[in-house]
């Protein structure tokens with residue numbers, strides 16, 4: 001069995017790219033990072049626990065991808081540029097094949113977004129993956145949750161709901177038959193929208209990444225901004241993997257599904273064309289799904305403006321089942 005130090009040396013130690021923000025990476029007591037002058041450090045942590053956030057026996061390469069993707073999604077939602085990340089890993093055993101596959105998935109995504117692994121911790125324990133990401137953004141350009149204003153348009157990137165279909169299928173829900181490839185891909189290989197987040201700086205008034213379901217996550221923007229919203233459920237882009245579902249189920253998955261890792265953001269109506277241009281620059285489709293209003297609360301309507309009774313229920317790990 002390899003030791004903790006052999007695992008780190010073999011799988012998690014690479015020289016940071018020259019000229020980047022990392023002065024010192026894996027191997028010392030701390031990593032040293034220098035954010036660009038005038039920019040604030042953007043810091044976020046997300047943990048994945050076996051049996052809670054992923055199914056036991058999940059492909060380790062996919063897990064490596066996802067553990068980093070969900071963290072990068074938070075940088076994207078802040079409009080931050082990635083600088084580096086740390087990895088805290090609890091493993092039941094020093095299974096070299098498992099660690100190699102995990103590192104492959106993890107570092108492939110890290111390379112895609114040019115974000116180096118700069119440190120971490122490795123211990124024995126129930127399988128648990130915790131990543132912290134460090135990015136940078138000029139304070140005035142950060143896409144915070146509290147900037148939405150009445151009159152702003154509400155947008156969402158990509159498509160929603162497919163990851164939820166995958167979770168239902170893997171849970172053995174008999175209503176849904178075999179797992180469509182497109183849905184499995186959305187659950188296991190979410191693509192963090194970093195390019196879009198960067199392109200929306202100076203244009204979007206508020207942003208959040210959709211991890212717990214669109215309506216619940218949008219509600220966080222509304223609360224923090226002190227505003228209300230109307231959302232057109234028929235405008236919300238449901239994933240093509242949901243095409244065979246009936247309309248209420250498709251809508252429920254798109255509105256409340258979770259695990260989507262798309263960006264939900266607001267922007268002044270006068271910046272509509274700038275939003276379209278930013279999305280084009282980032283190569284990510286965006287859809288206008290509603291409008292910010294005065295007051296509080298969230299109303300969901302259909303394309304004709306009729307109110308729909310859709311419960312907005314964000315995922316809560318401590319909620320009663």
Ligand code: ADP
Pocket residue numbers: 008012025026027028029030087088089117118119120121122
């Ligand atoms: P310390 O006990 O001083 O915290 P460790 O023995 O835990 O040091 O780690 C040694 C070095 O390896 C540190 O630089 C640490 O950041 C790094 N490291 C440990 N585990 C990981 C990991 N899973 N991924 C990346 N770097 C790691």
Ligand code: MG
Pocket residue numbers: 120121122
């Ligand atoms: Mg340590």
